Amino acid sequence: xxxxxxxxxxxxxxxxxxxxxxxxxxxxxxxxxxxxxxxxxxxxxxxxxxxxxxxxxxxxxxxxxxxxxxxxxxxxxxxxxxxxxxxxxxxxxxxxxxxxxxxxxxxxxxxxxxxxxxxxxxxxxxxxxxxxxxxxxxxxxxxxxxxxxxxxxxxxxxxxxxxxxxxxxxxxxxxxxxxxxxxxxxxxxxxxxxxxxxxxxxxxxxxxxxxxxxxxxxxxxxxxxxxxxxxxxxxxxxxxxxxxxxxxxxxxxxxxxxxxxxxxxxxxxxxxxxxxxxxxxxxxxxxxxxxxxxxxxxxxxxxxxxxxxxxxxxxxxxxxxxxxxxxxxxxxxxxxxxxxxxxxxxxxxxxxxxxxxxxxxxxxxxxxxxxxxxxxxxxxxxxxxxxxxxxxxxxxxxxxxxxxxxxxxxxxxxxxxxxxxxxxxxxxxxxxxxxxxxxxxxxxxxxxxxxxxxxxxxxxxxxxxxxxxxxxxxxxxxxxxxxxxxxxxxxxxxxxxxxxxxxxxxxxxxxxxxxxxxxxxxxxxxxxxxxxxxxxxxxxxxxxxxxxxxxxxxxxxxxxxxxxxxxxxxxxxxxxxxxxxxxxxxxxxxxxxxxxxxxxxxxxxxxxxxxxxxxxxxxxxxxxxxxxxxxxxxxxxxxxxxxxxxxxxxxxxxxxxxxxxxxxxxxxxxxxxxxxxxxxxxxxxxxxxxxxxxxxxxxxxxxxxxxxxxxxxxxxxxxxxxxxxxxxxxxxxxxxxxxxxxxxxxxxxxxxxxxxxxxxxxxxxxxxxxxxxxxxxxxxxxxxxxxxxxxxxxxxxxxxxxxxxxxxxxxxxxxxxxxxxxxxxxxxxxxxxxxxxxx
Numbered sequence: 001x002x003x004x005x006x007x008x009x010x011x012x013x014x015x016x017x018x019x020x021x022x023x024x025x026x027x028x029x030x031x032x033x034x035x036x037x038x039x040x041x042x043x044x045x046x047x048x049x050x051x052x053x054x055x056x057x058x059x060x061x062x063x064x065x066x067x068x069x070x071x072x073x074x075x076x077x078x079x080x081x082x083x084x085x086x087x088x089x090x091x092x093x094x095x096x097x098x099x100x101x102x103x104x105x106x107x108x109x110x111x112x113x114x115x116x117x118x119x120x121x122x123x124x125x126x127x128x129x130x131x132x133x134x135x136x137x138x139x140x141x142x143x144x145x146x147x148x149x150x151x152x153x154x155x156x157x158x159x160x161x162x163x164x165x166x167x168x169x170x171x172x173x174x175x176x177x178x179x180x181x182x183x184x185x186x187x188x189x190x191x192x193x194x195x196x197x198x199x200x201x202x203x204x205x206x207x208x209x210x211x212x213x214x215x216x217x218x219x220x221x222x223x224x225x226x227x228x229x230x231x232x233x234x235x236x237x238x239x240x241x242x243x244x245x246x247x248x249x250x251x252x253x254x255x256x257x258x259x260x261x262x263x264x265x266x267x268x269x270x271x272x273x274x275x276x277x278x279x280x281x282x283x284x285x286x287x288x289x290x291x292x293x294x295x296x297x298x299x300x301x302x303x304x305x306x307x308x309x310x311x312x313x314x315x316x317x318x319x320x321x322x323x324x325x326x327x328x329x330x331x332x333x334x335x336x337x338x339x340x341x342x343x344x345x346x347x348x349x350x351x352x353x354x355x356x357x358x359x360x361x362x363x364x365x366x367x368x369x370x371x372x373x374x375x376x377x378x379x380x381x382x383x384x385x386x387x388x389x390x391x392x393x394x395x396x397x398x399x400x401x402x403x404x405x406x407x408x409x410x411x412x413x414x415x416x417x418x419x420x421x422x423x424x425x426x427x428x429x430x431x432x433x434x435x436x437x438x439x440x441x442x443x444x445x446x447x448x449x450x451x452x453x454x455x456x457x458x459x460x461x462x463x464x465x466x467x468x469x470x471x472x473x474x475x476x477x478x479x480x481x482x483x484x485x486x487x488x489x490x491x492x493x494x495x496x497x498x499x500x501x502x503x504x505x506x507x508x509x510x511x512x513x514x515x516x517x518x519x520x521x522x523x524x525x526x527x528x529x530x531x532x533x534x535x536x537x538x539x540x541x542x543x544x545x546x547x548x549x550x551x552x553x554x555x556x557x558x559x560x561x562x563x564x565x566x567x568x569x570x571x572x573x574x575x576x577x578x579x580x581x582x583x584x585x586x587x588x589x590x591x592x593x594x595x596x597x598x599x600x601x602x603x604x605x606x607x608x609x610x611x612x613x614x615x616x617x618x619x620x621x622x623x624x625x626x627x628x629x630x631x632x633x634x635x636x637x638x639x640x641x642x643x644x645x646x647x648x649x650x651x652x653x654x655x656x657x658x659x660x661x662x663x664x665x666x667x668x669x670x671x672x673x674x675x676x677x678x679x680x681x682x683x684x685x686x687x688x689x690x691x692x693x694x695x696x697x698x699x700x701x702x703x704x705x706x707x708x709x710x711x712x713x714x715x716x717x718x719x720x721x722x723x724x725x726x727x728x729x730x731x732x733x734x735x736x737x738x739x740x741x742x743x744x745x746x747x748x749x750x751x752x753x754x755x756x757x758x759x760x761x762x763x764x765x766x767x768x769x770x771x772x773x774x775x776x777x778x779x780x781x782x783x784x785x786x787x788x789x790x791x792x793x794x795x796x797x798x799x800x801x802x803x804x805x806x807x808x809x810x811x812x813x814x815x816x817x818x819x820x821x822x823x824x825x826x827x828x829x830x831x832x833x834x835x836x837x838x839x
Contacts, residue, residue, distance in 0.1 A: 066100035087199035099228025111453035131190035155276035156348025166284025170366020177282035185275025215247030244313030377402035480706035485828025495742035497563025503611025506548030511541030515557035553713030554730035562734025617726035619662030643748025649729035651687035675707025689818030705731035761823030
């Protein structure tokens, strides 16, 4: 399809007389800057607000951004006198409609990225169809074939950094990216064809000047349109990379030589350039839910690729302007030129494929589905078993048998269709590679309770190792150990955690660190049953994030830990500090019944090698990682039934009430920990109860521990000081290890252990820090009913958003409360109580 005014077809009626003077040029520059600023401010607000955890609605922000641009441009698009400039303003105004049209797609949760892209594809096709009506089909000339080859060659070269740095999702993701990219390219090209190019019929300044001006105008339109495309910050990358192609795209519109011939324009070559380039970025950049939180990693590489694309696009455009693409002074194209152009296109495509397989990240790394079945194993008989070994074996064998029986039909179906899957038993569930269609089919199966997203991070081209810390352990590092009484236990009872196995599920562990190496149960190379990495399947302990080494160091580090003589095993459920339901379950299963490196968790697990106490300094938020409120509850209940003590950090979304929201901290079966500082003041970030996501109103956390400015181990033999409830939870895991080491009769007795920790906890008498580290003054006590079966319900009466309500509840001495539960852990008092009870 092409528009040929010279062939008798009348140009659209957007033209008019008048040429722009200095004031008009100033207005044009100001509107150009305003349009760019509105788009970038809007999307930085939408993405940055979500990164910082604010209550930002990306759909609303995108709509506001579009409406602001439409309002600014409307007077100029409607009434500007000079036809050439008025055409630009109308093109910009129409471009601002596109993100407004797509804004509603961002109402979908980030875990539904395929649904977002599919809906955006439908709306983009609708937008392009309106612009394409009516256009008449034209004969394809030799020049059009050459410009199409040039578009393909340009797109191939511009794809090189993306195939080198990026990674593909699933085949469905690739198909959606290709279709959406091509639809977007067509919409953008038709926008320029219908609203800018007709103005050149009456007011052309020469082909070079027209291409330069048109490139600037089209670039602003591309920035605006790209702001509505994709999700989770990828739109910002598109807003930078695509406008660099605008000059080349405008040059590719020309299908006739310059020597005395009326220009004709065809939208297909620029549509191909923009479409393939958009599709490449969409396909090779992770825009799934985890990308929002891993922006410093995945999107960091995307920004590098975008920078290279910008430089390449500008260089390519300069060549097109200098050579006038391929038109000579004679106005005739050399017959060999078309073959050369298409040869370049094939060469660039071959180079991209070579880079992908030799230096890229070949393969598919799409998100998956986590399918939870209706029935879960009844493990309640295990609680009554006095023999600890028999108890653990019963839980493992019963849960596996239930999963094998209940999942048999689904497994057969997956095998018949050749669909890869991973079965689980601690929660009867299956993780499966799948798409939107698979999700709909699974949801209608009678044995399926629900289907959750199981997002996966795509691999990165560079190292994920934690940054080096230059700090050495300071002499006053142990305030946290003294505060909870660990040093008193060592001195008075000689109990240091010997004989207790601590299970650590986190970003991994630096197994060679001097604080941790001698406590690894697999030291000497026996990594079977002691280390599991479901992410990368590394054969020995490694920590790419640093978080796991730091938290484990607080549990049992030689100089930094509560229980330095305890033994550890570990599992890597986090990569770049992120996970999903299946990965968290992988590690919870490994802690109940460890298995060999190449073993089958359902049949090669050995529950007699289980951990005694688990530290879980992580949470699984539904909006990004896919866990619904009850997704991991059967696993925690099963571990408790097996006599394994599960410690969970409360989260860092405080100080408002109702901010303990993410599994597994919300569960009654987990012992949840908030954070205090050296002065026993509650940390401003420490999440507070009650638990509202499941409607229970359950009081959380259960207890508090040091979590502000805590020194511990860090990968590379270094040390680091961090703050968070992630730092508080390990103190309680270490306290349980000390308690069970001092009194082995407590091993597996979860109820009695919790009761001792609660009854011996120090009452909270401090204050609450605000975000600036200042103390918030105490409020007068809230009158309490004579009997309050659920203290969290009192908070609901005063409002979840009332910070003062949480302070008043704790200040009134109410126990438990939704700030610190029963108080601050005192392991010395706990050991005293346990040993006294045994006398």
